[in-house]
Amino acid sequence: MSATIGPGMFVQIHYTLRDNRGNLLESTDGEDPQSFVWGLGAVVPGLEMALEGSAAGEVVNVTVAPEDAYGLRDDTDVFDVDLSEFPDPSKVVIGQEFSAEGDDGTTLTMRVIEVHETHVTVDANHPLAGETLNFQVRVVEVHPATDDEVLAARAELAEQRSPEGEVS
Secondary structure, rough: OOOEEOOEEEEEEEEEEEEEOOEEEEEOOOOOOOEEOOOOOOHHHHHHHHOOOOEOOEHHHHEOHHHOOOOOHHHHHHEEEEEHHOOOHHHHOOOOOEEEEEEOOOOOEEEEEEEEEOOOEEEEOOOOOOOOOEEEEEEEEEEEEEEEHHHHHHHHHHHOOOOOOOOO
């Protein structure tokens, strides 16, 4: 009997991600598969739950609602910041991403969406917030995670969420 995806399992997948309009957002085709330990939150919750019970070789098509992916868009996360807050205001451009500390001490990643004479408008929503995501996943490998795989997965997640680093 082959191993199936569930708590404490090391998983490798290839996937193609499209939005609800069919636009390609990401794909691991031609790259190494994505690896993660199931249950640590390395992939969006809706995808993780849909993969539970799958085995190597299976193809799973999953539609994930915004609430089970990157959340709904929050209009209060779009706001203005004085240009004087930037180290070099002349180099601020639309699409630029930067991190700042929020009022509660958490790190916020924001994108510049408008540049004005005295301020910029930024969006702190995840770029895929509010989007329904459509995954086609091919499960490459599933096995019980080793201690080293769990430690590596936790370290990678901590790095992605650290105040010094960008949230990915």
